[in-house]
Amino acid sequence: MNEDKSKSRTTIYVIVFLILAAALVAIILFGLLGKGGSSGDDGQTAEVTDASGNVVQYQDNWETEPVTEAPETTPKHESPLKMVVAESETELTDLAVELDKNSKKTYKMDLDKFAESGDTIDTFTFYYHSADNVSNLGEVKGGFGISVDNKCEAKTDNIWYQTPEDFSVRASSYGTVTWEIPEDIKDYITVSGGSILFGYWWSDVNKIVLDKVVCHKRAVKLIPCDGESTEEIGKVMKAAEPDNVITIDASEVLETYHQPSSLTLKFEGKEPVSELKGKFSIGTGSFRGGSCESVPMIVSSEKNETEITWVLPDVVRMNADQCGKITFTLERCNLDEVTAKEMVVQYALTEE
Structure with missing residues (x-):
C-alpha cells in the first residue's frame, strides 16, 4: 500500500516537472518570436490598463536609428573690397545748339552721355560763341539745373536742382563757363534717366551757339x-x-571663374600726354546685344605716361563674358602716336 502511494507521488512530480518545462519552453519561444517574428515590430509591447479601465498598448523601441551627419557646406565666397578712384573727363562736342535770350533759353542733355551710375560729378564746363561768330558777348548771364534724387534736401523741385543764383561771366565772341557742382547735391545726382540743363538769360547779343560741354567726374x-x-x-x-583700336581676348586675362571689376590701359608717349580720349567695351554674351561700352573718357598728364580706367558698373561686371573680347578705341590724343603698354584687369572670384 505504501509502495503504491510512493509511485503515485513520483508520477505527480514528473507531471509537474513536465508542465513547468513546457511552460519555460513556451516562454522562451514567445520571446524569440516577439523579437524576430514576422510581425515587423521593432520593440517590445506592454499592455497597461488606465484609470478608465481601457487597455493601452505601449511599445518601447530599443533599436537605435543610425545618425546621419549633415554634409559640410562651404561658406559662400565674399571678395574683399578695394577702393578705386578713376578720374576723367567726358564731353559732348559739335552740338551747334542755338539759344535765344528772347525765346529758346535752355538746353537739356542726358546725364548718361557724360557719366555712369555711381560716378561723382565735380564740374561741367560749357563752351559757346555768338551766333554771328563776330559780335562780342559782353556780360553773359545764365543758370544751371540737374536731376537729383527726391531725398536730396537741397532740391528746388521734386527731382530737380536749379542754381539759386545766375552765373555772370564776360566774354568776347567766344566764351566758357564752369559750374562746380555743390557738395550737398553730389551724392544725389540721378545719372540714369537724368538731365543737365544750361540756361542762357542775357548778353549783348540775342543769340549764342552752344558748342561743347565737358564733364569732369570721378569713379569712386x-x-x-x-x-x-x-x-x-x-x-x-x-x-x-x-x-x-586694341582688342584682346578676355580669356587672356580672365579665368572662367573671374569676374572683371575694372579695366586699366596704360600709355606712354615720347612727350607728355596732355590729352587722351578713348572708350572701352567688353563682351557680355547674350546681355544687351553682346557687349557694353563705357562713355568716352578723357585723361591728361604732365608726364609721358598716363592711364585710363573703366570701373565696370555692377550690371556689366556680372554679365561679362570671360570668353568674349575686351576692346579699347582711341578717339583723340595730343600726340601723333602713343604706345599702349599693358592692360590691367582687377577681378573678383566667383563660384567655379
Whole structure:
C-alpha cells in the first residue's frame, strides 16, 4: 500500500516537472518570436490598463536609428573690397545748339552721355560763341539745373536742382563757363534717366551757339577684388583707323571663374600726354546685344605716361563674358602716336 502511494507521488512530480518545462519552453519561444517574428515590430509591447479601465498598448523601441551627419557646406565666397578712384573727363562736342535770350533759353542733355551710375560729378564746363561768330558777348548771364534724387534736401523741385543764383561771366565772341557742382547735391545726382540743363538769360547779343560741354567726374567705388591680371600689349596707336583700336581676348586675362571689376590701359608717349580720349567695351554674351561700352573718357598728364580706367558698373561686371573680347578705341590724343603698354584687369572670384 505504501509502495503504491510512493509511485503515485513520483508520477505527480514528473507531471509537474513536465508542465513547468513546457511552460519555460513556451516562454522562451514567445520571446524569440516577439523579437524576430514576422510581425515587423521593432520593440517590445506592454499592455497597461488606465484609470478608465481601457487597455493601452505601449511599445518601447530599443533599436537605435543610425545618425546621419549633415554634409559640410562651404561658406559662400565674399571678395574683399578695394577702393578705386578713376578720374576723367567726358564731353559732348559739335552740338551747334542755338539759344535765344528772347525765346529758346535752355538746353537739356542726358546725364548718361557724360557719366555712369555711381560716378561723382565735380564740374561741367560749357563752351559757346555768338551766333554771328563776330559780335562780342559782353556780360553773359545764365543758370544751371540737374536731376537729383527726391531725398536730396537741397532740391528746388521734386527731382530737380536749379542754381539759386545766375552765373555772370564776360566774354568776347567766344566764351566758357564752369559750374562746380555743390557738395550737398553730389551724392544725389540721378545719372540714369537724368538731365543737365544750361540756361542762357542775357548778353549783348540775342543769340549764342552752344558748342561743347565737358564733364569732369570721378569713379569712386568699392569694388570686389581678389586679384589682378596683366596683359602686355606694346602697340603703337594713332587716333585714326585702323590704328586706333586694341582688342584682346578676355580669356587672356580672365579665368572662367573671374569676374572683371575694372579695366586699366596704360600709355606712354615720347612727350607728355596732355590729352587722351578713348572708350572701352567688353563682351557680355547674350546681355544687351553682346557687349557694353563705357562713355568716352578723357585723361591728361604732365608726364609721358598716363592711364585710363573703366570701373565696370555692377550690371556689366556680372554679365561679362570671360570668353568674349575686351576692346579699347582711341578717339583723340595730343600726340601723333602713343604706345599702349599693358592692360590691367582687377577681378573678383566667383563660384567655379
